[in-house]
Amino acid sequence: MLKNKRFLYPVLFLCMIAGVLFFTRDKTIHTPYEYPVRPGSAQWQKFESRSEMVDACQIPQDILDNLSTQALLETILDYPLLSDMTTVSHAPEGQDDEAGFRHIAGSFNGLQEFMSRTDALSTLNQYGDFDDSEVRGGSIYRIIYQNTQRCQSNSQ
Numbered sequence: 001m002l003k004n005k006r007f008l009y010p011v012l013f014l015c016m017i018a019g020v021l022f023f024t025r026d027k028t029i030h031t032p033y034e035y036p037v038r039p040g041s042a043q044w045q046k047f048e049s050r051s052e053m054v055d056a057c058q059i060p061q062d063i064l065d066n067l068s069t070q071a072l073l074e075t076i077l078d079y080p081l082l083s084d085m086t087t088v089s090h091a092p093e094g095q096d097d098e099a100g101f102r103h104i105a106g107s108f109n110g111l112q113e114f115m116s117r118t119d120a121l122s123t124l125n126q127y128g129d130f131d132d133s134e135v136r137g138g139s140i141y142r143i144i145y146q147n148t149q150r151c152q153s154n155s156q
Contacts, residue, residue, distance in 0.1 A: 003140065019023035029066045033110075039080050054107045057081055064128050069123045072154050076110050076144065085140055101147040112145075115151045 038054040038132045056081050059067070061080045067075065076082070085100040105111045114120050117144050 010108050027066050028068050029063065030068050030070060030071050032071050033067060034070060035078070035080055037080075044080075048071050053081060057108065059110045059113075061109075064109060067113075069114070069117050069119045070126070072110060072114050072117070073120075073123055076108075076114055077108060077141070079083055079104075079108060081108070082140060085143055098150075105147075114144075120148050121145075121152060 035057055044053070047056070059075065064072075082104065085104045095101075100124075104116065124141075
Protein backbone atom coordinates (compact mmCIF):
# COMPACT_ATOMS: atom_id res chain seq x y z
CA MET A 1 0.00 0.00 0.00
CA LEU A 2 2.85 2.37 0.81
CA LYS A 3 4.37 1.85 -2.68
CA ASN A 4 1.09 2.89 -4.30
CA LYS A 5 1.03 6.15 -2.34
CA ARG A 6 4.57 6.98 -3.36
CA PHE A 7 3.52 6.57 -6.98
CA LEU A 8 0.12 8.25 -6.59
CA TYR A 9 1.32 11.56 -5.09
CA PRO A 10 3.73 12.48 -7.91
CA VAL A 11 1.11 11.57 -10.50
CA LEU A 12 -1.52 13.75 -8.78
CA PHE A 13 1.00 16.57 -8.48
CA LEU A 14 1.84 16.40 -12.19
CA CYS A 15 -1.88 16.35 -13.09
CA MET A 16 -2.44 19.43 -10.95
CA ILE A 17 0.46 21.28 -12.59
CA ALA A 18 -0.78 20.30 -16.06
CA GLY A 19 -4.26 21.61 -15.20
CA VAL A 20 -2.89 24.94 -13.98
CA LEU A 21 -0.77 25.31 -17.12
CA PHE A 22 -3.72 24.44 -19.35
CA PHE A 23 -6.07 27.00 -17.82
CA THR A 24 -3.51 29.80 -17.56
CA ARG A 25 -1.92 29.44 -20.98
CA ASP A 26 -1.72 32.42 -23.29
CA LYS A 27 -4.94 32.64 -25.26
CA THR A 28 -3.78 35.53 -27.43
CA ILE A 29 -4.72 35.20 -31.09
CA HIS A 30 -1.94 36.46 -33.35
CA THR A 31 -3.68 36.01 -36.71
CA PRO A 32 -6.27 38.45 -38.06
CA TYR A 33 -9.93 37.53 -37.82
CA GLU A 34 -11.37 36.28 -41.10
CA TYR A 35 -14.80 37.71 -41.78
CA PRO A 36 -17.14 34.82 -42.60
CA VAL A 37 -19.29 36.94 -44.93
CA ARG A 38 -17.73 39.27 -47.48
CA PRO A 39 -18.97 41.56 -50.25
CA GLY A 40 -19.66 39.58 -53.39
CA SER A 41 -20.58 36.37 -51.59
CA ALA A 42 -24.02 34.83 -52.03
CA GLN A 43 -24.89 35.50 -48.39
CA TRP A 44 -23.80 39.17 -48.66
CA GLN A 45 -26.03 39.66 -51.68
CA LYS A 46 -29.02 38.41 -49.68
CA PHE A 47 -28.69 41.24 -47.17
CA GLU A 48 -31.52 43.73 -47.47
CA SER A 49 -30.11 46.48 -45.29
CA ARG A 50 -26.87 48.15 -44.29
CA SER A 51 -27.62 47.08 -40.73
CA GLU A 52 -27.46 43.41 -41.72
CA MET A 53 -24.05 43.99 -43.32
CA VAL A 54 -22.74 45.76 -40.22
CA ASP A 55 -24.05 42.98 -37.96
CA ALA A 56 -22.42 40.30 -40.12
CA CYS A 57 -19.06 42.06 -39.81
CA GLN A 58 -18.94 42.24 -36.01
CA ILE A 59 -16.11 40.27 -34.44
CA PRO A 60 -17.36 37.70 -31.91
CA GLN A 61 -16.54 38.95 -28.40
CA ASP A 62 -14.52 35.89 -27.37
CA ILE A 63 -12.27 36.39 -30.40
CA LEU A 64 -12.13 40.18 -30.05
CA ASP A 65 -11.01 39.91 -26.43
CA ASN A 66 -8.12 37.63 -27.38
CA LEU A 67 -6.84 39.24 -30.60
CA SER A 68 -3.40 40.77 -30.24
CA THR A 69 -3.41 44.48 -31.07
CA GLN A 70 -1.39 43.76 -34.22
CA ALA A 71 -3.90 41.13 -35.37
CA LEU A 72 -6.75 43.49 -34.49
CA LEU A 73 -5.24 46.27 -36.63
CA GLU A 74 -4.89 43.88 -39.56
CA THR A 75 -8.49 42.80 -38.99
CA ILE A 76 -9.62 46.44 -39.07
CA LEU A 77 -7.71 47.11 -42.29
CA ASP A 78 -9.54 44.12 -43.81
CA TYR A 79 -12.99 45.20 -42.52
CA PRO A 80 -15.44 44.73 -45.43
CA LEU A 81 -17.11 48.11 -44.82
CA LEU A 82 -13.91 50.10 -44.22
CA SER A 83 -14.33 52.05 -47.45
CA ASP A 84 -17.28 53.77 -45.72
CA MET A 85 -14.65 55.67 -43.75
CA THR A 86 -13.46 57.54 -46.82
CA THR A 87 -16.86 57.62 -48.53
CA VAL A 88 -18.38 59.45 -45.58
CA SER A 89 -15.23 61.57 -45.33
CA HIS A 90 -15.29 63.15 -48.78
CA ALA A 91 -14.84 66.55 -47.23
CA PRO A 92 -13.13 69.46 -48.97
CA GLU A 93 -9.35 69.74 -48.63
CA GLY A 94 -8.32 70.96 -45.20
CA GLN A 95 -11.22 69.41 -43.30
CA ASP A 96 -10.47 66.39 -41.17
CA ASP A 97 -11.72 62.87 -41.76
CA GLU A 98 -13.32 62.54 -38.36
CA ALA A 99 -16.88 62.04 -39.70
CA GLY A 100 -16.00 58.83 -41.54
CA PHE A 101 -14.01 57.55 -38.61
CA ARG A 102 -16.90 58.23 -36.21
CA HIS A 103 -19.27 56.52 -38.65
CA ILE A 104 -17.24 53.28 -38.57
CA ALA A 105 -16.27 53.52 -34.89
CA GLY A 106 -19.91 53.91 -33.91
CA SER A 107 -20.91 50.62 -35.47
CA PHE A 108 -17.82 48.37 -35.61
CA ASN A 109 -16.73 46.67 -32.39
CA GLY A 110 -13.24 46.02 -33.76
CA LEU A 111 -12.40 49.71 -34.09
CA GLN A 112 -13.96 50.47 -30.70
CA GLU A 113 -11.77 47.80 -29.10
CA PHE A 114 -8.66 49.01 -30.93
CA MET A 115 -9.10 52.58 -29.68
CA SER A 116 -9.35 51.31 -26.10
CA ARG A 117 -6.02 49.46 -26.27
CA THR A 118 -3.09 51.17 -24.59
CA ASP A 119 -0.71 49.85 -27.26
CA ALA A 120 -2.82 51.00 -30.25
CA LEU A 121 -0.58 53.93 -31.22
CA SER A 122 2.64 51.96 -30.81
CA THR A 123 1.15 49.22 -32.98
CA LEU A 124 0.20 51.78 -35.62
CA ASN A 125 3.72 53.22 -35.43
CA GLN A 126 5.16 49.81 -36.30
CA TYR A 127 3.67 50.20 -39.76
CA GLY A 128 6.01 53.10 -40.48
CA ASP A 129 5.22 56.39 -42.16
CA PHE A 130 1.42 56.57 -42.12
CA ASP A 131 1.36 59.21 -44.87
CA ASP A 132 3.24 56.91 -47.23
CA SER A 133 0.93 55.64 -49.95
CA GLU A 134 2.86 52.38 -49.88
CA VAL A 135 1.53 51.62 -46.40
CA ARG A 136 -1.33 49.18 -46.61
CA GLY A 137 -4.56 51.10 -46.10
CA GLY A 138 -3.09 54.43 -47.31
CA SER A 139 -5.36 57.29 -46.32
CA ILE A 140 -7.53 54.97 -44.22
CA TYR A 141 -4.48 54.14 -42.13
CA ARG A 142 -3.81 57.87 -41.66
CA ILE A 143 -7.43 58.45 -40.59
CA ILE A 144 -7.24 55.61 -38.05
CA TYR A 145 -3.92 56.87 -36.71
CA GLN A 146 -5.01 60.49 -36.30
CA ASN A 147 -8.34 59.66 -34.73
CA THR A 148 -6.94 57.00 -32.39
CA GLN A 149 -4.33 59.53 -31.30
CA ARG A 150 -7.06 62.14 -30.74
CA CYS A 151 -9.29 59.72 -28.80
CA GLN A 152 -6.47 58.52 -26.58
CA SER A 153 -5.21 62.02 -25.80
CA ASN A 154 -8.78 63.08 -24.89
CA SER A 155 -9.15 60.14 -22.49
CA GLN A 156 -5.99 60.97 -20.51
